[in-house]
Amino acid sequence: MPGAATTLLQAVLRDAQWAGKLTEEDQRALSPRFWAHVNPYGRFRPDMETRLDLTAA
Template sequence: MAPELLDLLQVLAEPAWASKLSEEDRRGLIALFWSNVNPYGTFRLDMDSRLDLELPLTVPRSRIPADAAARSRAETR
């Protein structure tokens, strides 16, 4: 957490401030604490370069049995 937010939390923990804040005030502060959080991390994309992917050694087979594929082609004609 940013040092400024930690300082703010320490001030808000003091009894003098805690008694001044209503529930609505506390709910309003939630966005302040969570606005700098990125739960997915940062992804930097280089769109000017290509990935060096190897071609697969084998081509995947169809999951549909050959006779079912032939029947579906015949039905569409």
């Protein structure tokens, strides 16, 4: 179930008058959801079978 902010964002983007005014940069500023496909940290696959050697630090 979307939150209030998501519902409001969907309503604004559904309005043709607003949709024509918003640039790609505007959309990025509205919500991180537009960048959900980007993973700046790469893939992280935790290995639950091994432990980190914290004594080395």
